[in-house]
Amino acid sequence: MTVILDDPSLRLVEHYRDDPHLRGALNALTQQTYGFDFEAWYQAGFWPDDHQPCSLVRAGKMLANASSNRLDFSFDGQHLRTVQIGTVMTVPDAQGNGYSRYLMERLVTRWAEHCDLLYLFANSTVLELYPKFGFRRVVEHEHYLPWSAPPCANSFKPVDLDNSEQRRQFMATVASSCPQARLSLQPHVSQTMFYCQGPYREALHYSTVHDAYVVVEHEQGRMVLAEVYCARPVALLEIVGELVRDETREVVLGFTPLQGEGFATRLVDNDDALFVWGSTATALEGQALMFPLLSHT
Known part of the structure; x- marks a missing residue:
């Protein structure tokens, strides 16, 4: 631990994943700030070395955090090494003391x-914060499709990840899955299980016909196909035709498909704005692309 900010009572802590007290403090602050925590993910053995919180504590109380997550992507067949910053947060009674600035500057210098x-994703309440550290906002585009046809016979069935054999088969498919998107997270079981054993637990389905898993959600006539895991490229429109419901009026993809025929594109309009570090435009910009929804940390 390191004393920082000329305050001998304030300490920087890192690499504490297996420390129950510090991990519990991180979970408590994450739950307070974002409404989730990492404990189930950790207990299941999925918290990887590449996910590293960088936190400030005083007398055992966690005051602020910013985490880095190293992720490898495939972009049009090329390897892309990235670091995503996430869970940037400060307890309310410690805000305004420069804690987030210290942590962000430390991570930017490191990576x-x-x-x-x-890069990072930011909600609408902090859009003015990240340009101070050299980040600039980059627009994303999503693929969507108005829908009016009736559903086809559906071969997809819910997956129960509490069943050890179903969980094993799913993890094996994720580990060997081929890209289904132009910008695709390379097989990353830990990241996938964070979502599929957490917020998307009820959204995971499998088809023996397609030998493919999908993560799909329905809400008020809108279907979001968040991800597809398969050992070969899938025919998206064929799968979509099975997954839609009678009430579906729009299909939205949570990734940029390898082939976009049949889909239109539009700006992503949600409370999760993309910021990229540096003043030089990257190869991702100026194209109808988005980071896969299940790659956000």
Whole structure:
């Protein structure tokens, strides 16, 4: 631990994943700030070394955090080494003391010159914060399709990840899955299980006909196909035709498909704005692309 900010009671802590007290403090602050925590993910053995919180504590209380997550992507067949910064947060009674600035500057110094892309996602309340650290906003585009046809016979069935054999088969498919998107997270079981054993638990389905898993959600006539895991490229429109419901009026993809025929594109309009570090435009910009929804940290 390191004393920082000329305050001998304030300490920087890192690499504490297996420390129950510090991990519990991180979970408590994450739950307070974002409404989730990492404990189930950790207990299941999925918290990887590449996910590293960088936190400030005083007398055992966690005051602020910013985490880095190293992720490898495939972009049009090329390897892309990235670092995503996430869970940037400060307890309310410690805000305004420069804690987030200290942590962000530390992570930018650590990673900016050691990856192909340093980026983060920010909600609407902090859009003015990240340009102070050299980040600039980059627009994303999503693929969507108005829908009016009736559904086809559906071969997809829910997956129960509490069943050890179903969980094993799913993890094996994720580990060997081929890209289904132009910008695709390379097989990353840990990241996938964070979502599929967490917020998307009820959204995971499998088809023996297609030998493919999908993560799909329905809400008020809108279907979001968040991800597809398969050992070969899939025929998206064929799968979509099975997954839609009678009430579906729009299909939205949570990734940029390898082939976009049949889909239109539009700006992503949600509370999760992409920021990229550096003043030089990257190869991702000026194209109808988005980071896969299940790659956000």
